[in-house]
Amino acid sequence: MDNLINENGNGLEKPIAIYYEHPDWFRPLFQQLDERGLPWLKIDARHHNYDVSSPEREYSLLFNRMSPSAWQRGLGHSIFYTLNYLAHLEGNGVRVVNGYRCFNHEISKALQLTNLEKLGLPYPRAHVINHPSQALAAAAAIGYPVVIKPNIGGSGAGIERFNSRRSCARGGSESPVFWNRFHSTGAGSVHGARRHHYTG
Numbered sequence: 001m002d003n004l005i006n007e008n009g010n011g012l013e014k015p016i017a018i019y020y021e022h023p024d025w026f027r028p029l030f031q032q033l034d035e036r037g038l039p040w041l042k043i044d045a046r047h048h049n050y051d052v053s054s055p056e057r058e059y060s061l062l063f064n065r066m067s068p069s070a071w072q073r074g075l076g077h078s079i080f081y082t083l084n085y086l087a088h089l090e091g092n093g094v095r096v097v098n099g100y101r102c103f104n105h106e107i108s109k110a111l112q113l114t115n116l117e118k119l120g121l122p123y124p125r126a127h128v129i130n131h132p133s134q135a136l137a138a139a140a141a142i143g144y145p146v147v148i149k150p151n152i153g154g155s156g157a158g159i160e161r162f163n164s165r166r167s168c169a170r171g172g173s174e175s176p177v178f179w180n181r182f183h184s185t186g187a188g189s190v191h192g193a194r195r196h197h198y199t200g
Contacts, residue, residue, distance in 0.1 A: 064098040
């Protein structure tokens with residue numbers, strides 16, 4: 001590939017890639033890149049695939065803007081796909097902004113809390129659970145009121161507050177989508193990990 005030159009005369013052997021999921025959020029960024037004459041291209045995560053055996057480094061840099069809230073748009077599978085793709089890029093020496101380690105923490109409230117604990121920084125009391133059947137015991141150990149939240153959230157999705165055991169038990173049956181992962185603020189928190197199963 002011929003060298004690509006930006007408006008300042010700085011050469012890039014290969015373009016900057018913007019890896020994104022939401023079709024509207026990054027229009028201003030795309031416009032700025034065009035106005036500045038930078039060599040760049042879009043990578044739509046919704047339709048992406050890659051050849052594992054290819055050692056080709058196609059980009060000078062990849063900017064990962066996959067959203068943790070993609071599951072709300074029916075693209076939860078793309079979140080975990082993105083982790084594999086980032087690992088592939090980094091293994092081939094591609095520079096990545098918001099790479100594997102960073103994105104892995106971005107999509108896990110549980111990992112974020114673990115880091116806060118390691119750093120000695122304050123955070124609301126929390127408990128990570130693996131199954132909805134553990135939720136009431138975890139909430140009781142923390143103390144009400146509690147707020148539950150999916151481990152992978154995005155823009156506050158799935159947050160619910162419960163002031164008592166009774167309301168928590170009733171809320172769990174009414175909101176099965178979010179009952180699998182919990183995080184709370186205020187008096188305490190509960191985290192849990194939703195399990196995904198794919199066949200084929």
